[in-house]
Amino acid sequence: MNPEGGMPMETSAAGVRPAGAIQGGTPFRLYAEIASSEATGWLRLWNAAGQLFEIGFRKGNPERIRTDVVDLGQDRYLLAKGVVSPEVLQEVHASDGRYIEALVTRGLLPPADAYQHLTSYYRGLLAKALLVDQGRYAWSEEPVTGDGLRLGDRWALLTSIGRRIPFAALETRLGERVGLPVRRADDPRIPWDGLGLAAGELRALSFLDGRQSLAELMASHPDHAHTLLQLGCFLGDAGLLRFGEEGEAPSGPVGANRTAPTPAPAAPEPASSEEAVLAALREQLAELEKKDLFARLGVPTDAPPQRIRNAYLQLARAYHPDLGGARGEVRKLRAQITALLNEAYDVLSGPGRQAYLEELRTGGTQKVDVSAILEAERKLHVAIALVRERRFEDAARVLDEALALHDAEAELWAYRAYVRMAAARDKDAAKAEVFADLEKARKLGERSPMVFLLSARIANVLGDGAAAIRYYERCLELDPGHQEAARELRLLRSRRV
Numbered sequence: 001m002n003p004e005g006g007m008p009m010e011t012s013a014a015g016v017r018p019a020g021a022i023q024g025g026t027p028f029r030l031y032a033e034i035a036s037s038e039a040t041g042w043l044r045l046w047n048a049a050g051q052l053f054e055i056g057f058r059k060g061n062p063e064r065i066r067t068d069v070v071d072l073g074q075d076r077y078l079l080a081k082g083v084v085s086p087e088v089l090q091e092v093h094a095s096d097g098r099y100i101e102a103l104v105t106r107g108l109l110p111p112a113d114a115y116q117h118l119t120s121y122y123r124g125l126l127a128k129a130l131l132v133d134q135g136r137y138a139w140s141e142e143p144v145t146g147d148g149l150r151l152g153d154r155w156a157l158l159t160s161i162g163r164r165i166p167f168a169a170l171e172t173r174l175g176e177r178v179g180l181p182v183r184r185a186d187d188p189r190i191p192w193d194g195l196g197l198a199a200g201e202l203r204a205l206s207f208l209d210g211r212q213s214l215a216e217l218m219a220s221h222p223d224h225a226h227t228l229l230q231l232g233c234f235l236g237d238a239g240l241l242r243f244g245e246e247g248e249a250p251s252g253p254v255g256a257n258r259t260a261p262t263p264a265p266a267a268p269e270p271a272s273s274e275e276a277v278l279a280a281l282r283e284q285l286a287e288l289e290k291k292d293l294f295a296r297l298g299v300p301t302d303a304p305p306q307r308i309r310n311a312y313l314q315l316a317r318a319y320h321p322d323l324g325g326a327r328g329e330v331r332k333l334r335a336q337i338t339a340l341l342n343e344a345y346d347v348l349s350g351p352g353r354q355a356y357l358e359e360l361r362t363g364g365t366q367k368v369d370v371s372a373i374l375e376a377e378r379k380l381h382v383a384i385a386l387v388r389e390r391r392f393e394d395a396a397r398v399l400d401e402a403l404a405l406h407d408a409e410a411e412l413w414a415y416r417a418y419v420r421m422a423a424a425r426d427k428d429a430a431k432a433e434v435f436a437d438l439e440k441a442r443k444l445g446e447r448s449p450m451v452f453l454l455s456a457r458i459a460n461v462l463g464d465g466a467a468a469i470r471y472y473e474r475c476l477e478l479d480p481g482h483q484e485a486a487r488e489l490r491l492l493r494s495r496r497v
Contacts, residue, residue, distance in 0.1 A: 016139045024173040025237025027130040032238040035060040035154045036190055041141035045132050053129035056144040063148030065125045074099040077121050096305060096349050111409060115377035123151050127161045143339055146346035149374060156196035162234025170229045177236060180243040183210030190240055204228050281333035293344040312345040376406035383415060392423035410445025413437045414454040421458050449479035465492055
């Protein structure tokens with residue numbers, strides 16, 4: 001919720017106060033506290049210009065990233081990357097700004113490409129959010145509903161973004177901490193082995209002994225000076241380093257007092273009005289459960305995105321469970337009402353709005369589940385990584401899960417055929433299932449080079465050189481620059497001479 005909305009300044013279960021000012025590395029501290037406590041909710045960051053970045057965490061993982069900065073929209077990203085032309089983009093209806101998902105829904109962007117672009121786009125947006133160094137924030141523990149995307153390991157993401165802090169800003173952000181003794185935290189909330197630190201960074205960390213300051217260490221190890229300054233900044237912001245003498249509270253703009261003061265207990269609602277409040281909340285909950293999603297927010301079906309957002313925010317502020325120190329059943333009812341409002345906003349502000357409108361008109365329709373498609377694509381990448389490690393049985397299991405989510409992707413069937421053959425002890429016995437998968441793959445992907453590349457690999461395993469040559473040739477017809485197909489084709493032809 002907006003920190004100007006009168007929220008009580010209590011510390012949440014994640015250890016985060018519901019609102020406050022951003023100074024230097026505050027977003028890194030907030031991210032680390034939310035991620036380490038595996039909290040679910042929305043972190044909202046306003047920069048000095050009032051621009052909003054929203055990070056939706058599910059169990060500590062950042063899965064939904066939004067912003068109201070027009071220049072950071074998906075349409076600008078797609079145009080900058082040359083993914084689509086302006087003419088094509090104008091024909092795509094994405095009132096919620098989620099153009100990548102809309103392109104997938106209309107069949108204008110392959111799911112494999114969409115997954116890569118979504119991951120790249122949201123990682124970049126997350127970086128811009130965490131690098132906000134002045135402004136204000138608000139944290140609200142609430143369900144994060146709707147489509148989400150796992151961007152990678154939460155701690156490795158933190159490290160990759162920490163490396164983006166401009167060099168000129170490092171000393172300013174560290175402040176007086178640069179001159180204080182520094183050591184690794186004794187009981188870090190974040191697993192060191194999950195940070196994805198490079199060998200040089202681990203070497204630099206080994207110099208921290210709790211007696212020397214960063215300034216002294218940089219003078220003693222000039223080759224590691226930049227790395228020490230960088231690590232000291234973002235790891236200090238995240239709470240993995242301690243500055244000052246043993247037992248002394250960390251200093252500096254972020255490390256100052258990391259424990260929020262104990263607030264005065266909120267005054268309970270007057271007993272005389274409690275029954276009236278409960279009755280009103282029960283009635284409101286019952287009414288909302290009967291209404292369609294537009295009626296829940298009190299907007300017409302043709303309401304523009306900004307009107308939907310404004311209506312949602314107004315209602316969310318009125319019914320948020322943290323408002324006014326609510327307790328017991330009052331808090332529970334407010335949380336239930338808030339969940340219904342969240343559901344309405346997530347659908348009406350996302351790619352599901354058009355499908356929901358059609359459902360209202362027809363009484364039901366089959367929806368395109370973009371989140372299932374993208375999750376299947378993510379599992380495909382996991383399976384490919386397992387194939388590289390020759391863990392074929394594990395890859396087959398992951399591909400089974402992917403196909404259960406989305407069975408209209410040719411490469412999923414082709415890869416499952418390949419790993420089934422690779423994992424089979426009896427190749428002849430596996431042929432029936434393998435060929436069935438390949439048949440589906442070719443029907444779905446008549447023009448997919450990967451389908452024919454994997455078909456050729458399977459033919460090679462079975463010793464059918466003639467078929468392998470045909471499939472490699474087809475792969476090269478579809479992708480003349482495919483190096484592996486060209487190399488394998490030359491090898492096979494040389495053997496047949």
